[in-house]
Amino acid sequence: MCLGIPGKVVEVRDRIAVVDFGGVLREVDATLEEVNPGDYVIVHVGVIISKMDPETARETIEAWEEMIRTLEES
Amino acid sequence: MDVSAPFRDPGISRLIVGKIAGIAGELDDRVKIMDFCGTHEWTITHYGIRSLMPENVELVAGPGCPVCITPGYYVDVAVKLAMEGVRVFTFGDVYRLPGSSKGAPRNLEEARSEGADVRIVYSVADAVKLSSDGKESVFLAVGFETTAPATLSPIYRGAVPDNLSFIVVHRLTPPITKYVLENYPQSPIRGIIAPGHVSAITGAAEWKFVAEDYGIPVVVSGFEPVDILLSILEILRQVRDGRAELVNEYSRVVRWEGNLRAKGIMRSTCEVVEAGWRGIGFVPESGLRLRKGYSRYDALVRYGVPELSKEAWLEDLPPGCRCAEVTLGMAKPADCPLFRKVCTPERPYGPCMVSSEGTCLIWAKYGGDELLRGLREEFEPT
Numbered sequence: 001m002c003l004g005i006p007g008k009v010v011e012v013r014d015r016i017a018v019v020d021f022g023g024v025l026r027e028v029d030a031t032l033e034e035v036n037p038g039d040y041v042i043v044h045v046g047v048i049i050s051k052m053d054p055e056t057a058r059e060t061i062e063a064w065e066e067m068i069r070t071l072e073e074s
Numbered sequence: 075m076d077v078s079a080p081f082r083d084p085g086i087s088r089l090i091v092g093k094i095a096g097i098a099g100e101l102d103d104r105v106k107i108m109d110f111c112g113t114h115e116w117t118i119t120h121y122g123i124r125s126l127m128p129e130n131v132e133l134v135a136g137p138g139c140p141v142c143i144t145p146g147y148y149v150d151v152a153v154k155l156a157m158e159g160v161r162v163f164t165f166g167d168v169y170r171l172p173g174s175s176k177g178a179p180r181n182l183e184e185a186r187s188e189g190a191d192v193r194i195v196y197s198v199a200d201a202v203k204l205s206s207d208g209k210e211s212v213f214l215a216v217g218f219e220t221t222a223p224a225t226l227s228p229i230y231r232g233a234v235p236d237n238l239s240f241i242v243v244h245r246l247t248p249p250i251t252k253y254v255l256e257n258y259p260q261s262p263i264r265g266i267i268a269p270g271h272v273s274a275i276t277g278a279a280e281w282k283f284v285a286e287d288y289g290i291p292v293v294v295s296g297f298e299p300v301d302i303l304l305s306i307l308e309i310l311r312q313v314r315d316g317r318a319e320l321v322n323e324y325s326r327v328v329r330w331e332g333n334l335r336a337k338g339i340m341r342s343t344c345e346v347v348e349a350g351w352r353g354i355g356f357v358p359e360s361g362l363r364l365r366k367g368y369s370r371y372d373a374l375v376r377y378g379v380p381e382l383s384k385e386a387w388l389e390d391l392p393p394g395c396r397c398a399e400v401t402l403g404m405a406k407p408a409d410c411p412l413f414r415k416v417c418t419p420e421r422p423y424g425p426c427m428v429s430s431e432g433t434c435l436i437w438a439k440y441g442g443d444e445l446l447r448g449l450r451e452e453f454e455p456t
Contacts, residue, residue, distance in 0.1 A: 002272060032339075033335070042274060044224065049223070052326050053327075057080070060323070068090065
């Protein structure tokens with residue numbers, strides 16, 4: 001039920017955002033999160049519940065890789 | 075660009091699995107980790123993550139399937155209204171969920187086959203749109219914190235037409251987690267993988283109590299295989315070091331404070347009440363009920379149906395069904411004599427076989443750990 005589908009905002013008008021889900025465009029509810037075209041978002045039952053930050057995603061992977069390397073050495 | 079692609083990387087996965095094995099080897103006893111969320115259980119089972127775990131690391135599914143824990147009573151109410159001519163909207167997962175009554179129709183699918191107007195929708199917005207025709211309509215609204223704002227936001231904004239009301243069966247996840255930890259100490263859970271999309275709404279901070287009050291490591295996790303593996307690694311590190319902390323592995327989506335707008339809407343429209351969980355019973359402060367000011371959207375009020383009360387609570391699992399124990403992480407689907415015999419994805423008998431996030435349906439489709447462990451032992455040189 002708590003499936004969140006990642007997509008990219010293409011267009012925002014009023015409380016509706018057009019989101020690109022890997023090539024499939026859908027209108028979703030954008031009342032819960034302030035979004036702009038280009039933002040990555042998580043959509044659940046037709047509602048944007050959160051933004052997804054690509055920068056943080058990259059940092060997460062890097063931080064864990066660093067941690068794993070440290071484990072390696074210890 | 076696929077932001078999540080590195081989180082599905084086999085190379086990174088292998089590296090983490092190696093570390094998990096290393097740390098598990100340093101531990102003397104078994105470590106039971108509960109994955110709360112049905113979507114996490116899907117990832118774990120679909121990608122065969124259990125088969126990659128060392129012998130002493132056990133992953134158990136928790137009560138994270140909102141369809142499975144929806145009391146049959148509310149399905150009965152929806153079926154009755156549907157048979158009386160009210161149009162019933164719901165999500166696809168709920169369509170086949172059995173009610174508590176023995177008589178037919180026992181779910182919305184059967185009600186529809188008997189001529190009732192039952193519609194599966196993808197979103198509440200679809201139901202709002204379809205209700206512009208003025209027909210008496212009810213939305214059977216199940217789901218955790220992730221889903222509740224989708225129901226409550228249109229109500230809050232006054233976007234719902236007068237002819238549409240809601241059977242609100244939204245449930246809250248930290249209270250049920252607390253309930254499991256309080257009531258089943260005989261089955262020690264050493265770590266919790268906290269639900270990522272619930273936390274997108276509630277905020278990661280909501281899970282602090284697991285570490286602080288119960289001394290159990292807790293990681294808010296994303297839904298890709300690398301997310302889950304990292305969360306398991308982090309829990310094992312903490313167990314080894316004798317620490318218990320809250321870590322937000324899913325920081326690319328989950329903020330510490332969550333979605334403040336969504337939380338504000340939930341607070342404005344609903345009060346938090348003691349609520350029934352199928353097969354489990356009444357759990358304190360675990361459900362949402364529409365406040366008086368919004369009661370015209372409450373289908374129970376509108377049609378004069380009593381709210382399910384503690385006094386009227388009945389065990390509403392079908393005879394022999396072990397869904398409650400599966401939900402609480404006490405039993406595996408394969409422990410149930412009905413599993414894949416009487417109770418199958420094609421003909422679900424218990425609620426955990428209905429939803430795509432029900433542990434029994436996931437195991438029936440993708441296989442549980444016994445099967446995969448057996449295969450691994452066969453192929454790996456000892």
